[in-house]
Amino acid sequence: MTTLTNQEETITLDTFTRGLWKENPVFVMLLGLCPVLAVTNTTMNAIAMGLATLFVLVASSTLVSLLRKLIPKQVRIASYIIIIATFVTMVDYLIQSISLDLYNALGAFIQLIVVNCVILGRAEAYASKQKVSTAIINALGMGVGFTIALLCLGVTRELLGAGTILGFQVFSTSFEPWIVMILPPGGFFVLGSWLLLFEYIKQRKQQTHLNVTGVVEHGS
């Protein structure tokens, strides 16, 4: 990204979609890995975590973008963190009131959204320089990309680790669950495998591209 000056982007489809694939916070930028690995042992937890992060991301990006001319440069990081912490507190109480089971399953990880680098990264690198509408759309894209990544891991881990998806039995009872997938090591292995898959696809694409045109295009 080359935003050297305070250039404001115009809204294009790319503003939204880059968070989904090209700059996916988890699979490409490897940000915010703690919740990605910690709460994806079931699909339900992954969805809840994804939505909570999405909300905080969009809300804080909006506010940061609104206040971008008011916040002095020296104290901006502290201000961003306070803004994020406020929204996280709201989500924390909201989930507590909706479902206590879910709240207990996610544990401290809801409050730990505060230190999710994806959110602070968006506030610092994007929302603080852009118009409100652009910032919201970009944050939405990033949040959805993050949720999809969580879902990828959650579904894989629950399917392999318990043979179910969202609690419904998928495999027959003769399937021996790979317990390790629900346990911590499984998180590392599954994320590693997804990265391996994407890297493989990327290299295959580059290879065919090379064969067709004979030119390699380097992305920024």
Place this chain on the structure above:
Amino acid sequence: MDPDSLTFIFINAALSNNFVLALFLGLCPFLGVSAKKETACNMGLATMFVMLVSSISAFSINWLLIEFNIQFLRLICYIAVIASAVQLVEMVVKKFSPTLFRALGIFLPLITTNCAILGLALFQTFREYNFLQCLAFSLGAGVGFTLALLLMAGLREKLELARVPTVSQGATMSLMLAGLLSLAFMGFAGLGSGHG
């Protein structure tokens, strides 16, 4: 073993519920600064110090918050305290070891957004530890974090000599290694059994 005893809390935080390998806290520095053993060790020690300071501060702040019945401000207070603690460490490191300051680079201020620190403060509040238990918990967590970082750095130094397929270089390989380490740490799960 008594789950409230100081030894149990220490061992639990350092080994059987290792912050990085079992609870996935503090993964950014774990994957980011674990390329060399020396930097990894220093980073671990810096984090341990911040953990100790913020654990003590969080304990006192929580007491104050309960006294005034404003627990909903807990998260905001904790994060402010951690940010100041990191600032303190940064100043100390810059003064006494400029070389280390340069080696740690961006990862020093980033301790603020290290989930291990905030996680520590939140866990000790949820589990209602007393002051001594908090100390044991933060020390254990710090030792565990340093240990994980050192082990990872050692593995990655060796890995540089190995021939890895191009597809799985970089982050993928680090994650697989972390998975294996985590698997190894599962072996500690029996230590002080009776823990849920």
